[in-house]
Amino acid sequence: MVRAVVPFAAGIAAAVRWNVPLAAALGGMALCGVLALRLRSQLYTALSLFLFGFAIALLHAPAHTVPCGVRTDFELVLNTAAVARGGYHACEAQISAWRDPESGGWHAASELVVVRADSGLRLRAGDRIVCSGSVRPFAERYPDYRRRMIRRGFAGTFRLTRERVFSVRQAPSRTLHARAVGRLCRLPLSAEARALCRAMAAGDRSELSPAVRTAYSRSGLAHLLAVSGLHVGIVFALVNALLRVVPVLWPRRGHLVRNGLAVALIWLYAAVADFSPSVVRAAVMFSMLQLSLAAASVYAGLNALAAAAFLMLLFRPSWLGDLGFELSFLAVAAILAWGVPICRRLRTHRWWIDFPVATAVVSAVAAVATAPLVSHAFGTVSLCGLVFNPAAIVLAYVVVFAGVLWMAMPVGWLAPLFAAVLETAARWLDGLAVWASSLPWAAAEWRLTAAGAVGCYLFFLFATLAAACRSPKKSVSLPR
Numbered sequence: 001m002v003r004a005v006v007p008f009a010a011g012i013a014a015a016v017r018w019n020v021p022l023a024a025a026l027g028g029m030a031l032c033g034v035l036a037l038r039l040r041s042q043l044y045t046a047l048s049l050f051l052f053g054f055a056i057a058l059l060h061a062p063a064h065t066v067p068c069g070v071r072t073d074f075e076l077v078l079n080t081a082a083v084a085r086g087g088y089h090a091c092e093a094q095i096s097a098w099r100d101p102e103s104g105g106w107h108a109a110s111e112l113v114v115v116r117a118d119s120g121l122r123l124r125a126g127d128r129i130v131c132s133g134s135v136r137p138f139a140e141r142y143p144d145y146r147r148r149m150i151r152r153g154f155a156g157t158f159r160l161t162r163e164r165v166f167s168v169r170q171a172p173s174r175t176l177h178a179r180a181v182g183r184l185c186r187l188p189l190s191a192e193a194r195a196l197c198r199a200m201a202a203g204d205r206s207e208l209s210p211a212v213r214t215a216y217s218r219s220g221l222a223h224l225l226a227v228s229g230l231h232v233g234i235v236f237a238l239v240n241a242l243l244r245v246v247p248v249l250w251p252r253r254g255h256l257v258r259n260g261l262a263v264a265l266i267w268l269y270a271a272v273a274d275f276s277p278s279v280v281r282a283a284v285m286f287s288m289l290q291l292s293l294a295a296a297s298v299y300a301g302l303n304a305l306a307a308a309a310f311l312m313l314l315f316r317p318s319w320l321g322d323l324g325f326e327l328s329f330l331a332v333a334a335i336l337a338w339g340v341p342i343c344r345r346l347r348t349h350r351w352w353i354d355f356p357v358a359t360a361v362v363s364a365v366a367a368v369a370t371a372p373l374v375s376h377a378f379g380t381v382s383l384c385g386l387v388f389n390p391a392a393i394v395l396a397y398v399v400v401f402a403g404v405l406w407m408a409m410p411v412g413w414l415a416p417l418f419a420a421v422l423e424t425a426a427r428w429l430d431g432l433a434v435w436a437s438s439l440p441w442a443a444a445e446w447r448l449t450a451a452g453a454v455g456c457y458l459f460f461l462f463a464t465l466a467a468a469c470r471s472p473k474k475s476v477s478l479p480r
Contacts, residue, residue, distance in 0.1 A: 001306035007046040008310060011053025012317045015061070016151050025055040057317045062153045066098050066111045071134045073099040073166075076115065076158070081206035082123040089117045093158070095135070096128075111135070112153050117160040125274075128169040133158055144377070144450070151321030177202065177274040180407045187406065187419045193426035196225075200396060201403025203227040203273035212430065217378075218443045219436035220367060220385020224396045224429070227273040228328050232282035234400045235269045236262075236289070259294035263287045272407065277312065277319050278328040284308035285332070301336035305329065323377055327370050330457075334369030335362050337464050356390060363389035372448055372456040379447035384436045392432055398425040 029051035036044035066074075075097040082089035095111040113135055117123060135156045138146035180202045189197065195207035205225060216222045224230070239262045246261070247254035270283040288304040309329060312319055319325045339362045346357050367385050375381045399422060406418045436442055448456070 001303045001310060003046075004049055005306040005310045005313075007049040008053040009313060009320055011050040011055075012057040012313060012320050013151075014050070015054045015057030015317075016321075020054065020058075022055060022058045025051050025058060029055060053313070053317070056314060060153075060317050062110060062112065062155075064111065064155055065107065066095055066109050066135055066155060068135050068137055068156055070101065071132065072101045073130065073132050074158070076113075076129045076131065076160075078115070078123055078125050078127045078129070079112075081125045081204060082115075082117060082121070083206055083208070084119065084210055085116075087119065089119055089121065089123065091115050091117070091123060091125075092154075093129075095155075095158075111155045113155055113158040114149065115158050115160050118162050120162055121160065121165070123168075124170065126175075129160070130166045130168075131160060132164045132166070133160065148321050148323065151318065153318045175274075176268070176271045177204070180272040183407050183410045184403060186410065187415055187422065189419055189423055189426075192430055193423045196426045196430060197399060197403050197422050199225045200227070200231065200399050201407065203276055203279065212433075215430075215433045215437040218380070218382065219388060219433045220382030220443075221389065221392050221429075221433050221436070223327075223331070223366070223370075224392060226278055226324060227276060228278035229282040229285070229332055230393065230396065231273075231400050232266065232269065232279060232286055234397060235404055236266060236286045238401065238404065239265045240290075255294065259290050262290050266290070269404070277322055277325040280312055281305075281308050281325070281328055281332075284311060301340065302333065305332055305336065323373075326373060330369050330373060331366040334365050334460075338369075338467075339365040359393050360390040363393060369460065372453040375446055375448040376450060376453040379445060380443050381446055382443045384439055384442045388432060388436045392429060395425050395429040395432070398422075399429065 029048050032044045032048035032051060035041065036048055074095055076093045077096050079092045079094055082091040091114075093113055093115045095109045095113060097106050097108055099106050123129075135158055137156045138149055138154075140146065181198055181204045184198050184202060185194065187194070187197075191207070192212070195209070195212070198204040198206075199208055203226070208225065213222070213225070216225055243258045243261055246258040250257060266283050266286050270279045273279040285301075285304050285308050288307065312325075342361050342365070343354075343358045346361070347354055364386050367382070367389065371381055402418055402421045402425070406414075406422075
């Protein structure tokens with residue numbers, strides 16, 4: 001899968017830059033596939049996968065039918081919750097219909113836009129809004145952001161003010177994500193602790209203030225605010241611990257029942273976290289891990305990661321341009337390629353030593369692996385993240401573990417206990433992020449060019465291959 005996903009992703013990226021007819025891409029893919037089978041050639045196999053990715057991107061490419069720069073009426077459907085950005089709220093939305101200003105008729109559409117709304121508007125994911133305005137193209141002075149958003153299929157930005165809103169139909173709060181957030185809101189927590197728990201346990205970052213986001217970003221702890229592999233891994237461990245008794249109750253089929261329930265509960269948590277790209281990637285990986293445990297086979301982490309990337313890009317090619325998607329895969333790939341081998345070499349078989357050492361190694365490897373992309377995208381590099389990530393991850397374990405338990409078992413008389421644990425852990429975590437971000441050496445302002453970022457990752461790749469070639473190979477000596 002590692003060999004397959006590289007040309008497949010390259011084909012998706014190439015479809016953004018070159019315009020080739022879909023029939024030509026499909027014909028070339030079929031021809032290369034036949035030659036690959038006939039000649040058993042890896043080159044033609046890679047070309048076939050490249051053209052397959054190209055064709056998939058063309059099939060999923062949005063047809064831009066909404067005029068840009070024309071003031072008219074629109075119907076918007078919000079895809080994400082509004083997030084405070086300092087003076088306004090930002091969210092992603094889809095234009096479902098627009099009115100032709102000349103004829104007055106309405107036309108169906110499916111354009112994606114970035115909405116910038118007044119802070120006084122109370123917007124939720126799923127709301128349907130009828131308003132007036134215009135779609136504006138992304139600013140030319142931010143070419144990297146403009147290119148990235150176009151790759152994700154966005155047509156531009158949309159300014160939403162209270163005076164231009166005609167009607168708002170609130171979305172019913174019946175999804176698992178909305179119910180989970182509602183259960184967390186029942187706990188008697190402070191506003192800051194509730195916002196952090198909603199972000200880390202349920203993937204709802206709508207209540208996080210810009211100051212908190214800045215503190216976590218500057219301190220190198222921003223990855224804790226987005227539900228990803230760390231959070232799904234905690235759920236994976238919790239589920240397997242709770243289901244350990246199932247094989248004892250059903251000796252014949254209990255093993256299959258336990259693994260089936262574990263996979264189902266992992267995807268249930270992905271639904272609770274609203275199926276963000278990082279959650280889907282982690283759910284696919286941990287599902288493969290669970291199935292490999294059921295089959296008593298060896299779990300190839302990089303192969304599972306590549307399989308998760310292939311399936312996700314097959315379903316939605318625009319995720320290749322999503323920064324969260326890229327950061328999560330880079331972090332997990334580095335952990336599998338470098339973090340796991342280093343932890344194995346440092347293992348002492350004493351959990352009170354191995355756990356903090358493994359936490360420090362994994363956090364350091366992930367921070368180093370994502371630093372070039374973060375520098376290129378945001379123009380800053382966190383320097384204190386390597387120091388404070390181990391302690392922050394321990395506190396994150398407490399927040400996610402207690403939050404998931406409460407969402408699964410919202411027993412009223414246990415609310416004070418859960419609230420005390422979550423309030424304490426959240427306050428310590430927020431305090432650590434704010435204190436670390438205030439240090440003069442917390443972050444460095446440095447924007448890496450695209451060529452520089454590519455050069456860094458090529459160096460990482462060659463260093464990984466060189467280290468793999470130098471690793472000792474197993475040898476078996478036969479008796480004479």
